[in-house]
Each structure stands twice: as C-alpha cells, then as structure tokens.
Amino acid sequence: MVVQRGDLACCVRCAGPGSAERLARRQLLKAAVHGGGPGRSPAGFPGVLTGTVVDTSPQVITIYGPDGERRIALPPGPVVWKGRAADPTALESGDSVVVRMHPGQRSVADRIWANVGRVTGLIVERDRESMLVDVGRTIRCQAVLIPPHAMGRLQVRFPRLEPGYLVDFIGLRGRGFLEALVPATSQPAYRASEAPAPAAVRGHAAVRIAGSAVWHEAAGPADTDGVRYPALDPETACPEQPLAAAGCPRLPYLSVGSLLEVRNECTGSARVLPVSGCAATAQIFCDRCVTCGTSPRGRVADLPMAGFVAMGGDLERGCFNATVSLGSRSPASPPPGSISPGSPSPGSLSPGPAPTGRA
Amino acid sequence: MTSPGLPATLWADLQDIQPPLIAGILIGGCLAKLGRVLRSGSVDAGLGPTQLFPLRLRRPLAMLMCAFEMSLGLALLVTVFPVGTRSGAALFAPRAATGTRVAAAAFFLVCVAALAELRGRRPDLGCGCFGDFSTQPTGWRSIARAALLTGAALISIESPALFLPPRNHGALLFLGVVCAELGLIAALSPEVSEALLRLGYTDPCELRQLPAGRTLAALRRSRQWRKHAQAITTELPIDMWRELCWRYVVYPCRLDGKNAEVVFAVQLKRRRPMVQTAVLPLVPDSPAAAPGHPVPAQGWGHQEAMQLSTGVYPRP
Numbered sequence: 297m298v299v300q301r302g303d304l305a306c307c308v309r310c311a312g313p314g315s316a317e318r319l320a321r322r323q324l325l326k327a328a329v330h331g332g333g334p335g336r337s338p339a340g341f342p343g344v345l346t347g348t349v350v351d352t353s354p355q356v357i358t359i360y361g362p363d364g365e366r367r368i369a370l371p372p373g374p375v376v377w378k379g380r381a382a383d384p385t386a387l388e389s390g391d392s393v394v395v396r397m398h399p400g401q402r403s404v405a406d407r408i409w410a411n412v413g414r415v416t417g418l419i420v421e422r423d424r425e426s427m428l429v430d431v432g433r434t435i436r437c438q439a440v441l442i443p444p445h446a447m448g449r450l451q452v453r454f455p456r457l458e459p460g461y462l463v464d465f466i467g468l469r470g471r472g473f474l475e476a477l478v479p480a481t482s483q484p485a486y487r488a489s490e491a492p493a494p495a496a497v498r499g500h501a502a503v504r505i506a507g508s509a510v511w512h513e514a515a516g517p518a519d520t521d522g523v524r525y526p527a528l529d530p531e532t533a534c535p536e537q538p539l540a541a542a543g544c545p546r547l548p549y550l551s552v553g554s555l556l557e558v559r560n561e562c563t564g565s566a567r568v569l570p571v572s573g574c575a576a577t578a579q580i581f582c583d584r585c586v587t588c589g590t591s592p593r594g595r596v597a598d599l600p601m602a603g604f605v606a607m608g609g610d611l612e613r614g615c616f617n618a619t620v621s622l623g624s625r626s627p628a629s630p631p632p633g634s635i636s637p638g639s640p641s642p643g644s645l646s647p648g649p650a651p652t653g654r655a
Numbered sequence: 656m657t658s659p660g661l662p663a664t665l666w667a668d669l670q671d672i673q674p675p676l677i678a679g680i681l682i683g684g685c686l687a688k689l690g691r692v693l694r695s696g697s698v699d700a701g702l703g704p705t706q707l708f709p710l711r712l713r714r715p716l717a718m719l720m721c722a723f724e725m726s727l728g729l730a731l732l733v734t735v736f737p738v739g740t741r742s743g744a745a746l747f748a749p750r751a752a753t754g755t756r757v758a759a760a761a762f763f764l765v766c767v768a769a770l771a772e773l774r775g776r777r778p779d780l781g782c783g784c785f786g787d788f789s790t791q792p793t794g795w796r797s798i799a800r801a802a803l804l805t806g807a808a809l810i811s812i813e814s815p816a817l818f819l820p821p822r823n824h825g826a827l828l829f830l831g832v833v834c835a836e837l838g839l840i841a842a843l844s845p846e847v848s849e850a851l852l853r854l855g856y857t858d859p860c861e862l863r864q865l866p867a868g869r870t871l872a873a874l875r876r877s878r879q880w881r882k883h884a885q886a887i888t889t890e891l892p893i894d895m896w897r898e899l900c901w902r903y904v905v906y907p908c909r910l911d912g913k914n915a916e917v918v919f920a921v922q923l924k925r926r927r928p929m930v931q932t933a934v935l936p937l938v939p940d941s942p943a944a945a946p947g948h949p950v951p952a953q954g955w956g957h958q959e960a961m962q963l964s965t966g967v968y969p970r971p
Contacts, residue, residue, distance in 0.1 A: 322896060325918040326903060328933035455710040482779075485706065485713065529897040531867045548861030551896035584779035590792060593779070622861075622899060 319553035341606035345395040352387045368395060369404045377612050378410040379468050379477050396605045409611045413469030413513055415440050416577045418488045419459050429463060432576030435515055439473040440465060446477050453479040460487040466614055480614030481583045488580050507596035508585030509558060509618035511604035522572025523558055524598035525550055526579040544582035545594035548622055557621035558597045562588035563608030585615035596620045668832040673811030674735040677759055681728030684784055688721050691786035704769035706780055730755040737816030753812055760808035766801040788846035800843035860900040865923045870902045874921050877930040883917050886910060910934055
C-alpha cells in the first residue's frame with residue numbers, strides 16, 4: 297500500500313516519476329467525490345529566473361537556465377546580493393543566480409541573488425568554525441562553515457552553537473558546504489528536543505492560518521514547483537521529520553498534492569501551490585517573522601527559492617509574513633447521514649482574490 | 656472597614672485586599688513558571704525579559720526571579736496576619752509588612768520597565784509571566800497589569816492586618832471590591848483566554864490523529880463499501896491520503912468491463928463517520944502505485960564538515 301510505504305504520501309521527490317500523475321489525479325478524485333471543480337490550478341512562479349551566469353558585463357548578463365540561455369539587462373545600483381548587497385559587477389561566470397524580473401519589463405532584472413544558500417536544522421556536530429547540521433532524514437546533512445568575520449554577527453542571534461540546538465543560517469553556497477553569513481532568525485533558547493508544547497486550538501482549526509513563510513534550496517525538480525508544509529498526515533510516517541517534536545504551531549493535516557494558497561502579507565502576492573513534501577524543520581521553530589509587522593508564531597510554509605522570490609520575498613531576509621489558506625470546511629461537519637455532493641470540497645480553496653504575482 | 660462613608664469604606668476595603676491578592680498572583684506566576692520548566696525539562700525554555708540578557712545570565716536570572724516571586728508572595732501572606740483574631744488587631748510584624756509591600760511595589764515597577772523594553776526589543780516574545788499561558792507577544796495589557804499591580808502594592812503599604820469581614824452588608828461590599836479588582840486584572844491578562852481554552856479541550860477533527868486502519872475498518876462497515884465491493888479488484892487500496900477532516904481511499908475496480916477507480920471519502924470521526932464515494936474511469940497510463948523509496952542519507956558530510964575549518968580558513 298502506497299501510504300504505508302511512506303513515499304508518495306510524504307514526499308514528491310522521494311516517490312519517483314510516476315508520482316506527478318497520481319498526485320494530479322488526487323485532485324480529480326476528490327472533486328468527483330465531493331462535487332464541484334478540482335479547485336484552482338497551481339500557478340507556478342512566473343517572473344523569476346534561475347540559472348547559472350555564463351557571461352557578464354556591467355549592463356547585461358547571460359544566464360543559462362532550464363529554458364536555455366537568456367540575456368538580462370541590469371539596472372544600476374546595488375541590486376545584487378552575494379553575501380552582501382553589491383553592484384552587478386560582483387557577478388561572475390559560474391555564479392548560480394535567482395533573478396526577480398522587473399514588474400512590467402520581462403528582460404530587466406529587479407533583484408539578483410548569487411550563490412545564496414540556507415541551512416536550517418539541528419546541529420549534529422560542531423568544530424571550531426564548522427558544523428554539521430541535520431536538515432531532515434531524506435536530505436543529506438549539511439556542512440556549515442562560519443568564517444571568522446561572521447562569527448560575532450551570527451552569535452548575537454545564535455549564541456549556542458552546540459549539538460542539539462537549532463540553527464538557521466543564510467550565506468553563500470560553496471562546493472558541498474554553506475558559508476554562513478546572515479542569521480535568518482533568532483535561535484530558540486531551548487534544545488530542539490525541548491520544544492514547548494503547541495497551543496491548544498479551540499473549535500475547528502482556522503481555514504486561514506497566519507505565520508511566516510520561509511524558503512529552502514530545492515532538492516530536485518519535483519520540489520521546485522510546490523510548497524513544503526509542516527503538518528503532513530502522521531499516518532504517512534513522514535521520513536523527512538528530523539525530530540519527533542510536538543510542533544509549533546498546530547496546523548491541520550494535509551497530504552502531498554493538496555493545494556495550498558500562500559499569501560505574502562507584506563506585498564499582497566498570493567499563489568496556489570501543491571504541497572510537495574514535509575517541511576522537516578519548520579515545526580520546531582516557534583519564531584515570528586518581522587518583515588512587515590510581527591507575524592503570529594510559527595512557520596506555516598516552506599517555499600523553494602524561486603517561489604519565495606516570486607512572491608516578493610527577499611532571500612537574505614529569510615522569511616515574510618504569510619497566511620496559508622487550507623480550504624473551506626463546510627462538508628467536514630454535515631448533519632449525520634446527509635450527503636451534499638454540491639457543496640465545495642474540503643480541500644478546494646475558499647473563494648478569495650485571484651493570484652496576483654509580483655511580476 | 657469601619658469607616659462611616661462609602662468612599663472611605665471602599666478605599667479601606669481596597670487597601671485590605673491588596674496583600675493577599677498580590678501574593679496570590681506572585682505565587683501563581685512562580686508555580687506556572689515551574690510547571691513550564693517541568694514540562695519542557697529545561698530552565699532555558701523560558702520566555703520574557705530574561706531573554707534580553709546575555710545567555711549565561713538567563714538561567715540564573717530565571718531561577719532568581721521565580722524564587723523571588725515565591726518568597727515575596729509568601730512574605731506578603733505571612734506578614735499580613737494579625738497579632739490577635741479580632742477586627743482592627745495590629746500586624747504582628749509591621750515593619751516587615753511595610754518592607755515587603757515596598758519590595759513588591761518596586762518589583763512590579765521594574766516589571767513595567769522590563770516589559771516595555773521587551774516589547775520594544777523583542778516584540779515576538781511573550782512576557783512569560785505565567786509560564787506557558789503567557790506566550791502571546793507582550794502587549795499594552797501586560798504592561799498595564801504590571802502598572803496596576805505597582806499601584807496596588809503602593810496603596811497596600813498602610814493597610815492593616817487581615818481579618819474576616821463582618822457578616823453584614825459590609826461583607827458584600829468587600830466581596831464586590833475583590834471581584835471588581837479580579838475582573839480588572841483578568842481583563843488586563845492575555846493569559847485568561849489561554850487558560851479557558853485549555854479547559855475541556857479536545858482536538859478538532861483537522862488536528863486529530865486517527866490511524867489509517869480505523870479509517871479502513873469504518874469504510875468496510877459502510878453501506879457505500881458494500882455497494883462497490885463486488886467491483887473492487889484488489890485487497891489493498893492503491894492510494895490513500897488525508898486532507899483536513901477527510902481521508903480518501905482509492906481502489907481499482909471494473910465498471911461495465913472497463914478499468915476504473917472508486918474513491919471513498921471517509922470522515923475522520925471516531926463514531927459513525929460519514930462516507931462518500933465516486934467512481935472515475937481509469938486513465939490508461941495512470942500509475943497504479945508510485946515506485947521508489949526514500950533514500951536515507953545519514954552520515955554524509957561528516958568528514959567534510961570537520962575538515963572545512965582547516966581547509967578553507969587555516970587556523971592561526
């Protein structure tokens with residue numbers, strides 16, 4: 297049984313090439329059983345280009361991406377982030393970049409992030425200036441290097457760089473390691489295994505849940521178009537969870553392939569995205585995002601880099617205040633014995649404004 | 656409570672109730688913090704103004720604050736007792752009582768400043784005043800409550816010894832004053848809603864963990880299952896997933912000589928779950944089951960991580 301193997305049910309990229317069709321069919325089956333349409337289609341991430349720099353000049357760069365080579369005009373000013381804000385001259389051939397295109401001008405860059413990487417997880421081992429971080433059971437442990445000039449800055453918000461504690465660093469991706477430069481949040485004062493109990497939920501869980509959205513480096517093609525969600529059905533025995541932590545906040549259970557509307561509360565940008573896997577470390581961070589005001593506690597979505605940028609997030613900030621919409625609940629508690637095939641399906645997204653991308 | 660005028664009586668009652676009330680709040684706060692420590696197994700799992708201090712000071716400060724709250728609360732209670740049992744009897748330790756109440760006023764004044772500072776510098780943190788109940792970000796209510804308790808401690812400095820109020824209309828007035836102050840404190844306490852929430856709590860269906868086996872058992876008892884059982888061609892489902900309050904179970908079936916899939920939506924409810932069903936023609940190249948297994952990747956990178964510091968940044 298698929299669900300007992302814990303592959304398709306838990307992680308798209310773990311499941312192999314046949315999973316996409318099966319997941320797409322889930323929406324059809326669900327719509328058939330409850331009536332109504334299959335819900336909104338996933339929107340993708342237009343307006344964002346990812347690839348490798350093959351040629352640079354002060355005004356134009358050439359990027360090789362999934363759709364081949366593309367020339368991008370560069371605006372003046374420090375639009376590049378490469379460990380710090382920099383001019384376009386900082387870009388070099390071979391740099392791996394994420395480009396947010398200028399809204400309205402498809403060939404002009406708005407912001408560029410070069411070689412950016414992130415490691416979020418549990419410290420497994422620590423050396424003088426490096427550490428090994430567990431970021432989830434199906435992903436390789438990540439090696440993190442802390443350069444001496446960044447140590448002070450990181451330790452202001454991550455004072456305990458010891459095994460058992462959590463880290464969340466943004467930096468430059470090297471060959472097989474991350475050079476940590478920026479703290480993405482503040483370190484929880486407790487060990488990961490001592491995470492506080494989540495708050496109780498009164499009545500039904502909210503259809504719209506506010507918190508923060510973070511980003512991760514996509515682990516494969518299947519991971520680039522979806523969103524990782526922290527609360528997958530525990531019956532799937534999700535292999536991606538690094539810890540058996542209680543979780544923060546308590547989120548309603550979904551499965552891989554479920555559609556989720558993610559809204560950036562700072563920019564108003566929203567996307568409907570399929571759940572692509574378990575956000576392995578999101579539930580053990582009970583932090584808030586202060587990009588625009590103070591978000592409620594907890595991480596509610598973990599986007600791939602392109603998705604985060606497309607929704608108006610800045611990678612060096614690490615998060616944006618977000619709201620996820622899980623679906624209308626009307627069929628969940630019908631009167632006993634009644635069947636309402638015309639009612640909206642539990643997973644279909646509740647009516648709301650159409651997705652409005654930044655680009 | 657012997658003053659003739661109503662305002663004077665009210666004022667006297669207000670003074671009388673402050674020491675035990677403040678003591679109750681202090682002891683309650685300490686016990687709630689201890690409960691949080693016991694549940695989490697660590698003093699570090701703290702909230703509140705201690706997070707503003709350097710790491711090495713947080714643990715001793717948290718312990719010191721908890722101990723101080725408990726000591727102050729007990730001292731307020733002990734020193735409010737009279738020498739005799741009659742109304743108007745003097746305090747048995749008037750100087751200690753005054754000192755304790757001044758200390759309480761100073762403590763709450765420091766709390767006001769610390770909470771204001773916490774709100775400015777770490778707006779994401781709860782005040783931690785009552786342990787797990789104080790996880791909401793520190794707001795003006797928490798600060799106003801500390802200010803109110805400062806005032807309460809100040810007006811209690813001259814209050815007499817504690818004794819039972821007389822059994823006449825004065826007792827009702829006294830009770831009314833107590834209730835009014837408790838109501839005011841409750842209105843300024845974000846913890847009250849959290850505490851009420853935890854009373855009689857059960858998980859909503861979206862958060863409830865229900866084994867897949869129970870879902871399948873409920874499905875096989877249902878009328879919808881009996882209706883489609885003859886057409887189903889496999890013993891086990893080819894797909895099963897959950898969304899919110901429903902678990903979906905898919906079986907292959909034969910319908911009018913053609914391949915199809917029957918999907919059951921089973922409500923995640925312990926008793927008499929509702930079951931809905933639909934049959935869809937099977938797409939010819941649809942996978943019956945997804946192949947592949949997750950690849951554990953533990954142990955990778957150990958050597959790399961340990962060698963990086965010397966390889967990239969040579970040690971001085």
